[in-house]
Amino acid sequence: MVKIKTLTDQDYFEFVDMQTRFSLICVLLFFITGNVCKLTISPTEPVSVEALVGTNVTLSVSHAGVVQPEVMWFMGGFLVAKWTVGNSSPSGGASDFFKQELDGSLTLMNVSLRNNNTYTVEMTKILEEKVSATFYLFVYDIIMNVSLHTDPPDAVEGEVRFALYYSTLQGEAKEMQWFFNGLQLKNGPHYSISGKKLTINQPSRSDTGRYTVSLTNPFSSETQYRDITVLYGPDTPVLKVSPTKAVFVLGESLFLSCQAEGEPPPSATWFFNGKSIAASSTGTVHLTNVKTSQSGVYTCVMINSRTGAKLQRNVTVTVYESPSGEPHCSIQAVNGDTALQFLCLWPGGAPEARLSFPSLNANASGYGNYSMTVNDIQRLNGQEITCKAEHPLIQTQCSVTPRGPGHFHSEILTRMSQDEQTLVVIHCSAEATPEAFVHWIKNGSLLQNGPKYQISTSTTQLFIYDFNVTTDLDTYTCTAINPLGNKTEDTTLLGPQISNSSVFVSSTRTEVTLSWGIPLTSVITGFDIQMKGPDLSSPSQPKHSIRSDFLTIQMMPASARTTSVSGINPESTYYFRIIPKAGRSTGEQSEQHRIGPAPGLSGAAIAGIAAGIPCALFVILIVLAFIYCARRDRIPRYPVSRAAEKAVTSQSTLNPHRLLRARLKPPPEYRRQQPERLTPLPSVRMATTV
Template sequence: MEAATVVSLTMAVLSGYCAGLGVLPPGPVNGTLGGNVIFKTTINPTTLSTIAWTFGDPPVSIVDFLISEGPVTGVGYVGRISLDNSTGSLELRKLTLNDNGTYRVSLRKAGVIQVGNTSLNVYETISNVTLRANVIDLVELNDTAIFTCSVSSGSSPLSYHWLNGSSEVTARYGIQLGDGGRTLTIANVTRYYQGPYRCIVANPVSSEPSQNLTLTISYGPENPIMKVTPLDVLYGSGSTLTLSCSSESSPPAQFQWALNGTLLSNQGPELRLENIQASQSGSYSCWAHNTRTLRYQTSEPYDITVLDLISGAIITTSPNPPIIEGNSVTLTCDASGSIISREWMKDGQLLSAGGNMIISEDKRVLSINPVKRTDSGEYLCRVSNPISTADAKHDLIVNYGPDGMEIKGPTEIKVGQKFTLTCSADSNPPASYTWMLNGTEIPGHSPEFTKEKMEDYLSPGLPAGAIAGIVIGVLLVVGGAVGVAVFFIRKNGTNAEPMHQGGSQQPVYEDLSPVYENTRQNQSPPLPLTDFKSTYDTRIM
């Protein structure tokens, strides 16, 4: 029967005519080893009188179908095929690699024969995809990573697809694909190539990913940044500061601290400075070190200035008091702590150099030369730095005089009349006054001299109405004394003419030298007599 069927189909093909060529879609058809494929025709279901499927060249019968007799299955295909009698489509099961090849079909309906052919490719599915790398712990910009992707089974052609995370890896600068895509080479790796990597191997019927492989790329340290808390320009002694350092680095960097470029014993990302002193001022920086890359980098330095609080401000003078007008005096301002600036004031007004005022460049010393009485007053030295201020005060007393001496009293007095003389002088400290009569000191040191009766002061034999010359000598006593001598001196001789009312007569003075010498003892240096004389004339009536 099989022979008769083949012969009848062959005769049908030879005696009939063909139409509708290409009843199979273009191939190839891909099949999986051990799997199934369907060769589906393009015709709609109908009543077919004959169907013939063959494989290879020369053709081997797969199945023949006569409407009157049914299908006849070829050797090797029993139990492996199913035929759709209405469309001529064929299902082939339990595919083997020997099923690769060309398949042909011939269909006959109402005397019209339709034929078609296609090819079948049977592939073994891919399994056990493995990814390996020459090294997975690399140093940035130093090392090269080479990945190799392999499979334990799977039919060619194989294609390779590379992923880093979810991003596709393609050949570009620094990245190469080789051996048909099986190898991936990354030269001079950077931190941005860390992974995870995987490869996907595919053929027309299957694809399989590898396990993930992550690169560890060491880099840095880079951009070390130092922070100071609290952040300020100047710090007072006794403050507490915290310096912290960070850097871009893998593995994390190790830190060491430096002051003015010299490494300190302190290590770690934080340096705590407690009760900091002025001696710890300087330029601080942190050194970052990566033990894997063996690289170092230093942060930008940060200048920390610590100032001692100012205290104990004092003004000293030279020479020691008393300060005498016409001499010089030096005021020196000192204090403990970090002194940044000084300024001088007198009686609340800012002082500047000029005239008899000389101020040193650092303003520590104020010199007054020559010193004047108007320089007396309260001097203030203000010592400061940006975090503290201290004031020192000194009352400068300039001793001067006596000068500007003046004696006031009546210009005419009657015999027996009370009178008062007043002596004044410009002096600091205030002058002390001494009154003398005929070389004899009168008790008391008041600037006023009062007597009840004028005649008590007339020398024996001095006629009434005679002129009494009152001479006052005023002497400077260093340290505070002013001596004033008042003398009533009669005119030489006993025949002095009486003074008539309205008349005038110049007094005749006795030698004052003994009096001057007597009143200025213990004074140094001596002053000329003319510096101390003052006269006062009184008419006695």
């Protein structure tokens, strides 16, 4: 219920006093600024009002700018009340259904559905413009007694449409929702919702279910449902001949059954060569002791009793019989794996097929399920054995070749468990007929099922749990055995290794592709892709920092053999490597792959070489001078006077570095003509200081 606020005498005098003060303020503003306060009006509550039938509703407004304006209320286009705001005894158009409030608001008493309308209030004052405000009143009643109806009465698959609509004894809904089996329906190609109706376009059997309508208004809600069954069928009848075979033999019995989907379930009527024949209540025809005259076309007609729709289908019965399918050959070991039993299976038929193995025994044969045991088996290794199957209607054969264990198929699988333990699976199977039994051996000991090792039911797989690279890298031997021989295969598990790796640079030099290989028996659970160099970047996030150490940039699974790295700077140098892992253990890294511009000398190296060249030349001159002096001392000399010797000695003493300043002169001609023995030069270590 909407509450009505009634003004007391005290509220009224306070209201008049407030209006008087406001008028004085307006007069003061007029003398100061030359402006006059204008009349304004505004709703004090939401303009959209919802009310329950029988309650009182107040459409509240407030005004400002003038004192005691004249107010008029209109319902639609009709005047329903008129008075002066602030008048203690308002009058002018109000009735028992409308109450005038001192502040200009209007109260509707005991509202009904006919009060649904638009309400407009207008206020005016002499020499003032008219101001107004609009309200929208929605009156609701309590929703009661909702019923669902259909049009037409039955929903039939294939019809154009089917509709459901609701009616209420009292109250209307502000909001309506339709549901099908609990799911809300929306307007679309299949469902159309309009007014009080839900239309199903081209209903089908999938539309069978519970339809629910939910009605709500601000003061009540109601839900009603109805179960709808869409009638359909009969569908195309499914005919069955039992037993299932192409032909029947004279004297046999058979059943003909006819079934089709439909709602309600359709009934079956049988005809043979155009004449009606007896059938059971379930639509089954039983033919006993069939004769050749009963070969022909049998027709089943399915009828929907509600819709009158009917459909028929024919089946042809031929009175013969032959074994079904094809013969099947197999071998199994018997007598403690010392003999082979050959089996040929082709059951059924009338008469049963005659089965034999001519290559094993030309005179022996059997019927249906035939077997032959052979003790001398080694001569049969690799020899194809054929089973000959003969029937009056068909002749065929099957074959099988006994073989001892031959080519092995070995495979190593590795995976990590949730608790980060490594599981290694060695798969070892050999081509053999009959199937070979596999024994697993490690270090000369036969492995059995236990916490560490588990052998599959087929014995071809060995599971190694909680694999440890330190202790479990070993050679595991599998021996496949059948009556025709045995075969042994050794599998040496290796730690995580990279056998080869390569790198390919894209044409833009912004992406590299790493490829690698691993040994076949290497135990690997993943790979770390590491890089050294500038950080990878993208156009939106360029990076310039350079790392001096390798950093893992990707973690690849054990099955990976290639990966791509983007964000390479073409002008920078990068180094890549692959680290193989087995659980928590890591193997030897791959070779490092360098990516970037061609290597060259840095500026500092070039400056050092330039500075070292003069020093090197200086050292070479010293060495040459030393060699020259050494050779000169060994050459025979003519006698010289003491004076000359002194002169030479004193000259050498006074000018010790003259030899380095002047150019070396060639030795005299006589020295060139005399052979001499050269002594080994003293070793000189040259160093260049940069």
